[in-house]
Amino acid sequence: MIISVDTLSNKIKEKILKISKKHNLKLVSVALEPDKATLAYLNSQKKMSKNLNIEYEIIKTNSKKKLIESILELNKDKKVNGIFLSQPLPFDTYEISLLIDPKKDVEGITPYNLGKLIYGKSFVKPCTADSIIRILQSFTNLDGKKVSVIGRSVIVGMPVSIMLSNKENNATVTICHSHTKNIKEITLNSDIIVSAVGHPNFITKDMIRKNSIIIDVGINVVNGEIIGDVEKSVQDIAFITEVPGGVGEITSLILFENLTKLFFIQMDKKQA
Ligand SMILES: NC(=O)c1ccc[n+]([C@@H]2O[C@H](COP(=O)([O-])OP(=O)(O)OC[C@H]3O[C@@H](n4cnc5c(N)ncnc54)[C@H](OP(=O)(O)O)[C@@H]3O)[C@@H](O)[C@H]2O)c1
Numbered sequence: 305m306i307i308s309v310d311t312l313s314n315k316i317k318e319k320i321l322k323i324s325k326k327h328n329l330k331l332v333s334v335a336l337e338p339d340k341a342t343l344a345y346l347n348s349q350k351k352m353s354k355n356l357n358i359e360y361e362i363i364k365t366n367s368k369k370k371l372i373e374s375i376l377e378l379n380k381d382k383k384v385n386g387i388f389l390s391q392p393l394p395f396d397t398y399e400i401s402l403l404i405d406p407k408k409d410v411e412g413i414t415p416y417n418l419g420k421l422i423y424g425k426s427f428v429k430p431c432t433a434d435s436i437i438r439i440l441q442s443f444t445n446l447d448g449k450k451v452s453v454i455g456r457s458v459i460v461g462m463p464v465s466i467m468l469s470n471k472e473n474n475a476t477v478t479i480c481h482s483h484t485k486n487i488k489e490i491t492l493n494s495d496i497i498v499s500a501v502g503h504p505n506f507i508t509k510d511m512i513r514k515n516s517i518i519i520d521v522g523i524n525v526v527n528g529e530i531i532g533d534v535e536k537s538v539q540d541i542a543f544i545t546e547v548p549g550g551v552g553e554i555t556s557l558i559l560f561e562n563l564t565k566l567f568f569i570q571m572d573k574k575q576a
Pocket residue numbers: 432454455456457458459460461480481482483484500501502503521522523524551552553555556
């Protein structure tokens with residue numbers, strides 16, 4: 305049973321277009337020696353920005369020094385409303401994320417914005433985590449639900465766990481990672497499973513209970529095909545998001561929605 309994201313997707317698109325038709329918005333993506341897969345992803349951002357009436361530029365750099373210089377320039381450029389840092393990087397992302405102006409942080413990944421998330425005061429939330437929350441909110445009532453989140457990365461597992469357990473959503477969260485013992489015992493006791501591992505067929509039918517909700521965040525390339533973390537047959541007994549589509553589709557849109565939010569913050573300094 306597939307969880308459709310069509311209605312949510314159309315709603316976000318409409319909201320963005322309403323703003324982008326009135327105001328000039330610009331997003332810049334910065335990449336360090338992008339490989340083929342990264343370029344394909346950045347080109348899909350470019351295509352989406354065109355459909356959303358948003359100006360878009362890709363800056364390709366070939367050294368850490370140039371990457372830093374580009375970010376510092378973009379921070380100062382008044383025409384630029386958002387900076388997207390293409391990952392993975394061959395060094396710790398933390399030191400670079402410290403350099404991005406939080407008011408241009410479309411991904412909500414700077415330490416400043418992640419700190420605000422814990423306080424429940426963030427103006428932009430990490431896109432993938434927000435995508436997971438919005439899909440779940442559109443499908444079920446999270447209050448009191450038992451959720452297992454598999455993965456504890458800074459961009460997905462950790463922020464989504466914080467957001468699920470905050471006072472807006474009131475879910476009870478168990479965070480699992482590579483040192484967690486007997487994950488199956490935990491997932492079998494969960495109403496909802498968020499899988500952000502990056503291993504194909506990680507979640508199997510015997511790990512879930514009937515009618516549970518599975519959010520498949522994983523993106524894995526197997527024999528040239530993109531698949532998630534969840535074994536296909538799980539759809540027979542549970543509600544599940546599709547890969548591709550699903551979380552990825554909403555994540556890409558939230559990036560541009562965050563851009564519109566940052567635009568207004570940049571216009572009105574008091575809101576930040
Ligand atoms: N759809 C989207 O919009 C979107 C966005 C971002 C990422 N993704 C995809 O989501 C996946 C996760 O991304 P990420 O950036 O969070 O990856 P990541 O930084 O590599 O984190 C993966 C997490 O999975 C855990 N893990 C690995 N093997 C495990 C195992 N055998 N049992 C339990 N946990 C295990 C790791 O545990 P440790 O911490 O112990 O190492 C880690 O916390 C990837 O496939 C990525 O491509 C999708």
